[in-house]
Amino acid sequence: MNSLEENVGDSYPSHFFKYTPIEGWLPSLLCGDSLLFSSRLSFNDPFDSRPGFKVTLETKEGRTFMQSKLRSRTQLKPAQRIMHLRRLEQLQKRQTTDSNEGVNTLLDSAGILSLATSWENPLLWAHYAKHHKGICIGFHSNIGIFRLAHKINYEEMMPILRRPQDTPQQMLDKTFLTKSKCWEYENEWRIIKPKQTQYEKDVTFSTNEELKRLMLDCNGPGIYKFDKDSIESVTIGMRTPKEDEDFVKETMKNLGNHVPLYKIEALGMTYELRRKLIGVY
Structure with a gap:
């Protein structure tokens, strides 16, 4: 789950996308200071990460x-x-799912970042971007922490943690990288930050300096910094109020990251979405 060598090839997306509402913390996010990794306790699907x-x-x-x-x-x-x-x-x-306390502690203390592979999914706009009133931020998948994403497997049957055979790594994989088939439309990828002891941080990835650097801040759920150069685009939803659109535009101007800003539009007499370039800020 933690090998850069696994995340190469034609199957790895060129970009990842994060659908989100427009809130006051947006400037902090767009400057690379605030990327939220959530606990499984906050997921909207009661079966997600509950093997x-x-x-x-x-x-x-x-x-x-x-x-x-x-x-x-x-x-x-x-x-x-x-x-x-x-x-x-x-x-x-x-x-x-009534596992022992040790397993639950391990799983509850992991931070998860969920990512999409496209900006044009109407359901993701509705579910995660405040009913098309939010934004969708694009990231280059070959920069920094985004190189550590792993694809979700969608299965008919719930994964089973088998004790004592499963290692902590196998438990993390089964828990956070498997979801019910009904969620397949999301085509989700995830980055996992399990909470590690200092010893684990010292010995993990000792042969791969880049991975070791990326994972040294593995402290479970919370706010993390990331490389702001990984931001590839910002797309505004079709229902975003003008004052929120102006807030996004002004934020990007002040940061001066030279990132394209788009606005979603309906495409004629179809259910497809398209995005129009507003400018580069």
Whole structure:
């Protein structure tokens, strides 16, 4: 999930796009100071990043895992330990999202940036850009953190975390890079920033200096800086109020990034969108 070498070739998009409302923090975003990585706790889809959970008792590793869970509860009375064991056995039989606290802590503490691959998706404008009243920011995919994006897999079946076999990396992949088939129209890509200890930051990507530099600020959900030169375009929605449009234009003029500014227009008697160049600011 963290190899630059994986993100090359014809299948990797040339640009990524972020649909967003127009808010007071826009200047901070356009100057590279404010890119929000969200927790899965804030997602609008209640199933997003909520995989099933299954403990495998049939393997040696599974039995060891169960025994360690019981040892961690030595303060329980014998009858309580038996009840706890039965609960764990039931957890193994049904594929449930009620995973243990350690797994939930790992997954809750990861930051996620969701990206699209086009600016002309009407549903994305409606869902994420304030009903076509917001903007869509384009990014070069070959600059900085945008080189670390990974494509979402859309599946009919919910992914299952298998303990104890799955590594933390496998759990992150299954959790954040798989969504229900009904969301396939989004064609989403994601950048993941799991919260890492200082030791993990010191040893991760030790053979790839560029990746190590990009991932040193892996601190989970929150605001991150990014290379402002990665901004490729800004597109205003077709319903954006004039005062908001003027705010975007004035912000871009003040920053002087020399980025094209477009406005969405309807294309004749079709459902297609087109964008008209307003200027370069």
